[in-house]
Each structure stands twice: as structure tokens, then as C-alpha cells.
Amino acid sequence: MNINKMLPSDTFKNKVVLITGGGTGLGKSIGHHLLGLGAKLIITSRKKEVIEKTANEFNKEYPDSTLFVAGDVREIDDVENVINMGFVKFGKIDMLINNAAGNFISPTERLSTNAFSVIIDIVLKGTCNFTITLGKKWIKDKIDGNILNIATTYAMTGSGYVVPSAAAKGGVLTFTKSIAAEWAKYNIRCNAVAPGPFPTKGAWSRLVPPGFSKFIDLKKRVPLKRVGEHAELANLCSYLLSDYSAYITGEIITIDGGEWIYNAGQFSRLDKIPSKLWSLIEKTIRKKNK
Ligand code: HXC
């Protein structure tokens, strides 16, 4: 599919966006999309060499556009350092994308308490750490801020085998709505997106290991019969970060090709019934009506 940017190319002119986990996967794709709309970026994650490589690619295409600062979203000193370095480089930060995450599939009874905590700390506490640290600055300096949290669909439905992630992402959704309600008075918006399957190395290596597709084929669960394109998610994120969505806050927008609604609906799988059989079924039901 060839998906273009849906917003004007100067939408984020003079805007600075901080993206956690911005060196890889969806964070990288969203960042690249925002650069094409005029934004400056601060990208952060633990692996300095990874974000440095991404920043070099970005700066080659969009000169002096991207700052990388290594840090762990769980460590408040790192979080403060990333934000401070961003202010030193660009003089301000307008938007925050809480995208960093940790996850892997495992039966919950096999998890150590540390394994559970690590996921909660990266996903939920990491989101809170960045939001609260930057939010305090925005409130003090009377800056209109905008926060976008990257959740998942199972944050709403729950899911076995990714229980710490589901619990943490569920917390992120409640955090999103709560912060939106409280900080609207400061002109700070906070929304979330809930993506379905968008293939990335980070997610697929931990959630769909080799040979695993015989147990679960993510594409087959999607009624639109395909996984998501990164550009589709990036378009949605750019809309939620832009002034075009200025009246939207506290919302969670699902982008999953109908995956969760289809699999939740009791009768959705009746689409497997051939139309000839429907004639017989209809006849049988109509008979009962009489
Ligand atoms: C059981 C495991 C495990 C596994 C790690 N642990 N892997 N337990 N099964 N497969 C345990 C460890 O033994 C340890 O517990 C604890 O978890 C922490 O592991 P570390 O390796 O020390 O942690 P760390 O180096 O901080 O790495 C964090 C991580 C790793 C989450 C474990 O996977 C990571 O760095 N992930 C970042 C990227 C990522 O996950 N991306 C995917 C996002 S996809 P003990 O008790 O031994 O100390 C996503 C949604 C996708 O979020 C939805 C798709 C549809």
C-alpha cells in the first residue's frame, strides 16, 4: 500500500516532540513521519548506539532535526536529564509520545515477581515518569502541552500470556483519561492510541517467536485480513498531536483493522458460513417463526 502523509507538510513547524523508544519500530516510524511534517525530535531509549544510529539517519535527511539522549524511562534521573537536554538543545518541548515498552509472552505462573515488575515499571511507571516530569514544567511555564500514549487493544480486553503488559497498558489508559481530565485546565491534552498488529522486530521477536505462527497467526485474526502499515499509525498519531484534533482529549483510538471487535463478537465467525447454507438456515428460522 502506498500511504501518503495526510497532514500539510508544515503542520509541526517549530514544534518539538519527545519520543520514548524512538530509535526502533513504531517509535522510529512515527518520528520519521513527524519530521516530514516539520517537527524537531528528541528520541530516547536505553541503547545509545541504537538511538544514535537512528538520529544520524534522521539528521542526514532532515539536517539538525533530531537529538538523541540515552536513558531508562524507569530512572527518574535519566528522565529529568532527557528533558533538560531537550530544553538545552531546542529551548522547549511541545509534545510527548510515551512509546517505550517491554513485553514478552509467558504463562503468568512462570514469571518471577521481578519479571512482572520490570514490565509494569517500563510501561506504566515510564509513562508516568515522563508525563509528570514534563507536565510539571509545562504547568509552571504555562505551556500548552500534548501527550500521546501508545497502548494496545488488550489494554481494554485483557489478554492471557501478556498479563504484566496488559495490566500496565490498562493502567496507561486510565492514566490517559485521568490526566486529560485534570490537566485540560492547563491546556494540556492527553490521548492514547490502541494499535493492533503492526509488525516490528522488537514486538515480533518477543511475541511471535519462530515457529509460533502455528499457534497464533495475528494476521488471520484481523477481519480486514492484513496487519497494519506503520504509515497508517503515524498518520493517526500526527492527527492526535496536531491542532486539527484540538478538541479531543482523554480519548483512546483503536487502529487494528477490526481485530478486537471481531474476536469479541459472539457471532462474528459466522462469516465462515457459505451463502448457500444461509438459504437453508433462513428457511429453518422462518419455519420456527410460524
Ligand atoms: C519469563 C523472562 C523472560 C521470558 C525476561 N524474563 N524474559 N521471564 N519469560 N521470556 C525475566 C528475567 O528473567 C528477569 O527476571 C526479568 O524478566 C527482567 O529481565 P531482564 O532481561 O533483566 O530485563 P531487561 O534487560 O530490563 O529487559 C526488559 C525486557 C526485554 C522487557 C525483559 O524484553 C526488553 O528489553 N524489551 C524491550 C522491547 C520490547 O519488549 N518490545 C516489544 C514491545 S511490543 P529475574 O527474576 O530473572 O530477575 C508490545 C505490545 C505488542 O508492547 C502488541 C502486539 C499485537
Ligand code: NAP
Ligand atoms: P520496539 O521496537 O521493541 O519498541 C520498544 C522501544 O522501547 C525500544 O526502542 C526500546 O529501546 C524502548 N525501551 C524499552 N525499555 C525501555 C526503557 N526501560 N527505557 C527506555 N526505553 C525503553 O517495539 P514496537 O513494536 O515498536 O513497540 C512500540 C510501542 O508500540 C510499544 O508501546 C508497544 O507496546 C506498542 N504496540 C506495538 C504493537 C505492534 O504490533 N508492534 C501493537 C500494539 C502496541 P531500548 O531497548 O534501546 O531501551
